[in-house]
Amino acid sequence: MFLKSFSRFSKNMSVFVQKLNPLTGHNDWVIQNEDYDYHQEVARSAFADMLHDTERNRLYEKALKVAIDKIHSLGKKALVLDIGTGTGLLSMMAVRQGADKVTACEAFKPMGQCALKIIELNGFKDCIRVVSKRSTELTVGPNGDLSEKCNILVTEVFDTELIGEGALATFDHAHKYLLEKECVVVPDNATIYAQVVECPLAQNWNKLKDIYNDDSEILLKIPQSIKNCAGSAAVHDIQLSQLPLNSFNTIIPPTPVLRFDWSGKTPFIYERSTINTLKSQLDGTAQMVFMWWELQMDINGDHLLSCAPFWAHPNKQTLPWRDHWMQAVYYLPQEVKVKKDQELHLISCHDEYSLWFNLTTDLKLTKTDYLNPVCNCGLHIAFSRTRIGQLNDSKRNKKYLRILEDNITPQTVVLFLSDGFHYGLVASKLGAKKVYFLDTNLLSRRVLKEFINYNNIENAIVLEKAEDLKSVDLKTVSIVFGEPYFTSTILPWDNLLFLYLRDSIKAILNENVQIFPKKCIVKAVAVKFDDLHKIREPLGECEGFKMKNFDDLIQESSNISDDDVEAQPLWEYPAVALSNEVIIAEIDLLTEHRSILEAQGNVKLEKNLPCNGLALWVEWSLDDTPKGTVTTGPTESIEIGKKIQWDMYTRQGVCLFTSKLAQTLQYHFTFDFKDGNITFKCT
Structure with missing residues (x-):
């Protein structure tokens, strides 16, 4: 549903909010908490798995220790600036590792207030100063936010594209105005990796195919304007580790193509391109680039944080799961036919916020080879991947x-x-x-x-x-x-x-x-997710620090702004089936509906494992035969205790909850035909 406008209607801090109802296609006025937008922003800032990422947390602390020891070895006090402190975790780590003074800035004021409470709860009130400002607004001087420039910077301002949250400008400004010349930065630098592949499965998300009948006769041709379109430059973030290894062939193996020096020892460049000349590993068609990045956390290079998929990760045995930093797919503007051992030129580009790639067999490059792809056919603008x-x-x-x-x-x-x-x-x-x-x-x-x-x-x-x-x-x-x-x-x-x-x-x-389809069937299965539940799971403690205030803040905002069911591409998030599939509701599409459809019942758990989610999908019955069923859910029969194979081209619904051992889950489904509202609750 999309916010359109609102007006106050009473004194109890509620508002009328106009939303698009996707079921009816109409804009409805509904009652919402006056601070709905605020609570939605808070809820979306976590529970996300960022603070559940143990490897990330511990590598930051190890790098902080190296930085603080380095400054102390020079006979100086360790003055730490933490940009985007969030819960204050990195600031508290800095104190624990011996920092003499820590200033934490947080532009999002509700989170800044939360950080203050967490810092006090953990006994660091007198050691850390929290400033509710953007780092670019901080002042330095006797009456400033910083009494003097700092000699250590710690920050996490990265996204799947590394630079999409404005990392370049953040580091550049800090070095110019907030840090001593001889400072230490955590992390020290970053490297972008690119792997050129042929992957028909992923190309399905980018290029339309001609349509044939069973006799291989063409029924519908794809317009040349669509076939020749360079597509969208927008990042396609994805859990690459969930792609089957046999679904792609590597044309160019993982290659470092761009390096970003956060230390300030080299100038910050906001736009540039690099060319890597390499040889193809095999005959094939280069279709896209798989991308990820690596952080060198400390000045010595002893601690590395890699976002690589499992086949390229340096620590395959302890591969961390992340939803905040995934990998990405960049589709080449045009497919390139290649031969084994053929010389190829991989072009890697970035501006202040984004990346893009191209591949050519001709080193006589033109300006076009460096341009950010733009959709001119309309398909990539009209539709999601x-x-x-x-x-x-x-x-x-x-x-x-x-x-x-x-x-x-x-x-x-x-x-x-x-x-x-x-x-x-x-x-x-x-x-x-x-x-x-x-x-x-x-x-x-x-x-x-x-x-x-x-x-x-x-x-x-x-x-x-x-x-x-x-x-x-x-x-x-x-x-x-x-x-x-x-x-x-x-x-x-x-x-x-x-x-x-x-x-x-x-x-x-x-x-x-x-009329086709004739019926809509809502189905569900109880599951144990390997990792997805972490995006909503309370922290309790994080690296030995109490996080109750953060959990309370997120829970309150989530209760106000979040629906019980959210959409997720479940093929990216492995889950074991704990029950058989259950029919929640059947909706006849041939008759007129005037009353409320209610359905309630139990999902019986058949496996003695903690349950942390319920997955939902719909099946459309075109006719009364199994061949006429179009599913948005599992593509193979569900087997209890085994991983579920999900349709990769739709998003399923999911209810996430704290892991629990139970024999049954109770659900309540309501479809108000008059208002066009569906509610689903599971306990």
Whole structure:
């Protein structure tokens, strides 16, 4: 749901907030806490697994010890500046390792207040000064935030792209205005690694494929404007370690391509490019770059923090799990055919906040080779990478093709109620008399029209909004077809917008009209996640420091701003099944619904393991046969005690909770058809 506007309506610190209801497609006014935005920001700042990352925490402390010992060996007091202190963890570590004076700055004031309480709770009130400012606003001098410049800087201002949170400007400003010339920085430097690969599985998230029938005859061609598009430069952060090793071939092995010196000994460069000339390891097609980074935590290079996937990680036996620093995929602007031992030139670029890559076999480079890729076809702007992968899912598409082949005649008129369902144009190729598309998203409509023009389809009409259906003689429509998919979808059941669109026109459809899909089934399974639960798990203590105030703050804000179910791509987060799949609710899409659908029951745990989550998904029954089921959940049968294989092209719903041993979980599902609200609770 998206915030639009609000106004106060009472004195009890509540507001009316206008949100888009993804089920009905309407903007609804709902009551929210006045500080909803604030609480949402606090909740999103954690529980994320940052402070559960034991390796990160301990490497920071080890590097702090090296830095403090170094300054003390020079006969100086260790004056530490902690930028972005968060809970105050690194500041308290600095004191524990002998720092003489610590100043911690935190721009987000609620977190700064929390840090003060945690610091006091742990007995460091007199050792650490917390300043609620951005580091670029700090002043130095007798009456300043810092009485004098510091000689040690510790900070964690990194993201999956390393520099996406403004690390370059943060370090640059600190060295110019807040630090002594001969200072020590934790971490000392960083290195970006790039691995060029051929990976058809990942390319499904980037490039659309032509559509064929079972006889290998082409049904729908991808427009050249889409085929030739360089795609989006936006980072695709992903848990690369969950990609099957047999899903990619390495063209160029992991290679250091960019180095960032945080120590201040070299100038900070905000834009640059490097070229690495290397040889291909094999014949193949270079499609993308896998990227990650490594931090050298201390000045001696003894402590390294690597974000590499398991096949390239220096500590394969103790591989840490992180959701705050993942790996990334960068799709090359164009695929490059290569031969084994062929000389290749890998171009690595960055600006102040982002990275991009290119690959060429010709060293005669032009300005174009260095440009940040920009989508000019509209596809990569209209749709998420998950959606592009979904459109390429051949198993899924064959289910739609079978229904269309079985039901289309030369007299058939089809109305598609979905966004961006260009596959529906196959109906025209199969001989339908006329095809209507109701596509409410401007960008996806443009892509759909490009498909229509490129494939010379003359009997397809694209409608922009439900009101436009009034211009259509709906009595002539013989099939109403939904994928269903809508760009407003977050949770799997949000695509029930199809039901509301269908209800809005049912009275003026002919009585013999066929509707697909016929049923929506909500399912669930109890699981034990290896790691995902850490993003919501309270800390209790972190590296020996009490974190109760932080846990309380996050829990309060989460209770106010978070729904019980959130969307996650579960294929990236391994989980063991603890129960059989359970049908939560069945929703008939052929009848009109006026009452509230309620379902409650138990999920019986069949495995004596701690349960920390319940995964949810939906299945769409196109017809009454197993072949006609389109799932957004497991792609193989669930086996208790074994890892679940999830659909990689949708996000599932998940309820996360603190690990518990139990025999059953109790759930309560409510679908208010009138208001278009679904609630789900699990205890």
